[in-house]
Amino acid sequence: DTAVSQTPKYLVTQMGNDKSIKCEQNLGHDTMYWYKQDSKKFLKIMFSYNNKELIINETVPNRFSPKSPDKAHLNLHINSLELGDSAVYFCASSPSSGRTTYEQYFGPGTRLTVT
């Protein structure tokens, strides 16, 4: 069974469009994350939700809006897509945030290409 799943795996779209990426985890974790990996493989956190509450919001354009309908899902909606949004987006989850350190479990990634 897939622990952290993302859909779609590949997404090709034109500039100016609006698109969403979905993420689901079946691990019973409380915290979920979105990361962006650029063409040079550099990974940077974008958002983190704990029990549907936003706890990390890095300097990300407000065209990016995460939505967590329940603690097992964290979707990423992107408005007015730009060429620079092309990247691989990874969803991850962990048991909890706070003082205790837990490893994060990553999904397979969504490769977004904006033309």
Add this chain to the structure above:
Amino acid sequence: AQSVTQLDSHVSVSEGTPVLLRCNYSSSYSPSLFWYVQHPNKGLQLLLKYTSAATLVKGINGFEAEFKKSETSFHLTKPSAHMSDAAEYFCVVEAAGNKLTFGGGTRVLVKP
């Protein structure tokens, strides 16, 4: 603020020889540190983690890493490389709130 520097962007080894991936970190407090591996077109998989227990940490697939506070290092090693070890490796430091800061990655090439 936390930061991570992976000293080698590429490492090439022959199958059966040792692998060393170097990582230095900076942190304003005693950090938690991880190594993740990413195989081509795959997600990231945890190799091992250090969370202020034993300084020598053993992970999966024969990898281990040693935390050296005096050197602010967390180098990853494996005694004998296998072809399946060819991948991208990320050294990661954890800040408050489970916020991970990733190094730039080291691509490992294993030659037969």
